[in-house]
Amino acid sequence: MDLSSWFRRTLLRNTEKTQNPDPPKHNEPEDELLGITEQLINLVKSFTLETFKTFPLPDDEGATCGDNSLKTSGNIQKDLSQWQQRHAMLVLTKVKELSHLRYKLCPGHLKEHQFWRVYFMLVKKQVAEYELRAMQLAKLNEVKMENERSTSADTCEVEMAETKHIGVGSLAPTSLQLHNIT
The missing domain is CATH 1.10.3970 (BSD domain-like fold)
Structure with a gap:
């Protein structure tokens, strides 16, 4: 060559x-x-x-x-x-x-x-399944976000309740002590 x-x-x-x-x-x-x-x-x-x-x-x-x-x-x-x-x-x-x-x-x-x-x-026949799948994923993400929000809200409520309970408990002995002094 x-x-x-x-x-x-x-x-x-x-x-x-x-x-x-x-x-x-x-x-x-x-x-x-x-x-x-x-x-x-x-x-x-x-x-x-x-x-x-x-x-x-x-x-x-x-x-x-x-x-x-x-x-x-x-x-x-x-x-x-x-x-x-x-x-x-x-x-x-x-x-x-x-x-x-x-x-x-x-x-x-x-x-x-x-x-x-x-x-x-x-193009409906070609894209319908993809659009449906996208809507399902969006719905799943929405539910997941809602679950995360409710879980974090429940956690905050529990923490607030525990804080209130501790606060009341710490004040109670002081109140009792005051009653015993008088």
């Missing part, structure tokens, strides 16, 4: 690596908690402008949508649950195609809250 063929192969390999880099790893813990999986990413990449424009939206009356004054960072509506907000922010950073669709659609064709309603209806 001569030097020129080695150089061409090395150059070709390096060119292929820069053109087709290894896919980014999406198995980080937060990704998993928020339902950002390869399957979801592939589904979201398949969305088009027409997917959102032609999606049949139910009446806004029964929906939990806020007005445009209810915004958080990144223009994600507060009418989304905390889990949905975190999911939306992460999916926008991981899937640039969705970010571009959102830019093209909002506010010209859809309002922000309509975009996210359509998105979460489209």
